[in-house]
Amino acid sequence: PEPEVAPMVDNFSDVHAADPIPGEFILEPYEVIELGLSIFVDQGERYRKSYSVYTDHAIGRPMQRLFVLTDRRVYLLSYKASEMNDALEATPSPSSLTESRPHAEFRLHAYVHFSDIDCICVGIDYQVFAIECTHKKFSMSYSDHESKNLYIECGSIELTKQLLSCVKQAMIELIGEAPSIFTDGTPSSITLKRFVSNELEITNAPIRHHSLIYWLEYAGTTSELDALEGYLTFREVKHKNWIKPYGEWKYAYFVLKGCMLYQFVDSTCKFAEQKWNLRDFIETVGEVELRNDEQHVFQLTSYEGSTGFQFSCSNMETMRTWIQNINISLSTSNSTPDAVPCSLTISSEWILFAHEGANCAIDGFMRLLKKIDISKITNVTSVHTESVNVVVIEHQSNSTDWIVVRTLSELRRLETTFNIKCGLPVTDSVDEMHFGRDKSNILYKQCAKMHDFW
Structure with a gap:
């Protein structure tokens, strides 16, 4: 039997909405005015917060979006700056929000009034959440189907928690009650657990870590x-x-x-x-x-x-x-391999890179990209630069897999998983003890030249 949907237990007790975190997007005053004039449904609707989020990252075609919270609704937007930016909307790599900011013209992708929200379902490790609305349908980017869920990808535990904390507070102020937020037994978590169990041929395979990432695979150098x-x-x-x-x-x-x-x-x-x-x-x-x-x-x-x-x-x-x-x-x-937007899942003895199907929300289909035997890993190195957060996995075959996560906190979380849950020591290339070592120094210099995929 499927596990019952369980309510969120931590109630965001460790979240302070006033603390700035990576992913929070500060709008300029003229942009807030533009939202009020061209986007907000009601006159007098007040802007509260905005965040940089994604859609379709897990299927391999990430689109950067602006999650805007008002005192009455949530909006999913992007900048509409020019014909070139329109073209970027169709590319599989995210277009930078900041690059098209000066024009301050917005494109509306979806919006939901607080009263239409039935519940919010959070995926494993808070990488994604879905706003479920019984009486509202949302179009799916790469599918002919419609869904009653609005899927938002954050790629960060702390970002998801703070964003939902702000949504919760705004709903309490408007309608007098908090939304139902579920974190266990949700559709996305069930889909992921089924996929991992099927791929590993293990009943109820444990999931030790889940993250949205960019993945680069290098053959033996x-x-x-x-x-x-x-x-x-x-x-x-x-x-x-x-x-x-x-x-x-x-x-x-x-x-x-x-x-x-x-x-x-x-x-x-x-x-x-x-x-x-x-x-x-x-x-x-x-x-x-x-x-x-x-x-x-x-x-x-x-x-x-x-x-x-x-x-x-x-x-x-x-x-x-x-x-x-x-x-x-x-x-x-x-040649440098393309950075593949996908999901990373770590089970007991395996690491899985995967894509969701375009209709995953409906049919639960996921596709395996690569499976790594943890026992065959020879070295794990963590690299943090001003632009990227990377974990490099080295194998007995001399090939490497580069895992690019969104934030420093996600990097530290992945380090902890490898170190404690997988029993693999992690070398920190920016640590003074290791910075002078040839291999980690080379990795640091390589990562310093990488652009920020996020």
Whole structure:
């Protein structure tokens, strides 16, 4: 039997509505005036609070929205700034609210009067909540169906709690009673528990952690690929030197490791005479045919096209191996995987990345993206920069999964889950004890270059 829907037990006792938190969105006075003139239903309706929230993140197509609370209703809005912003509405990545602010024109997506709210159902770990209305229907972005629930995604426990605390207070002031808010046995929590149990083939599989995230999956990095090495004949190419475009052929021992190419005197590799970062220097690699010269030759050409190197191999197979490995190094180092908006769920022994179906609210369909055996994880590193909050999971295969959460508090919550519930120690890259270590320092620098997906 399904668990009964249980009322919220903490009653938001730890929430103070006056405390500013990540996700609270402060409107300018002229924007509040614009809301009153063009959006609010009733004349004299008073603006109270606004928050940056999302819809459709869990299905992989997040849309950033403005959750506006007045003394009578809740509104779900977005900025309508230009034709370009209209186009952004249709993209799977969220458009920034702040980028389109100067125009202060709003688009109304939904609104609900307090008296129409039957109850509010909160998902596991307060990542999402649904405002349920028996006598009102809401359109679903990527479905032909309508729903009696207005789904709001926050991606933050503290944001959801504060937002609902403000809704509760506003409803008490208007209609004299608080809304019914349920946190256990709600439709979204039942759907998630069914999905996890089915995927793990375990009855009533425990859920230790749930979060809305952006996920990046990296294969084994180029620095960890097996090195290719051997003796090659080589010469420098200078296309702009009409008198002597080619240098003299020389003989040396070369090692390709990741995106780095090293030149040594011999196979002892005691001292590198030269080294090149192919990522920064080389644009193309390909076979070249020379007349009355060396055979089985490939050429590396610089970005400017004015310089490069030619390498002669002992046979065709060796040449093709070098070309293939250099191409892999260049393509891997130059490409960054797309950040996938999805949900993260941690059970007893597994981590699951998943998408909801477009009709998940109706049919409960969820799709597994990846499943990770916790016992195969070799290292967990936490990175907090000014723009992103990331947990990097390393595996025995040298691949990594990057989990980008919305707020610092969500990062700390995920750290606690890995550390205490999963028994995996977490290295904090910004901690003074670890900041100087090569691996965590590199991760920190990589994360510092990432933009804020949220």
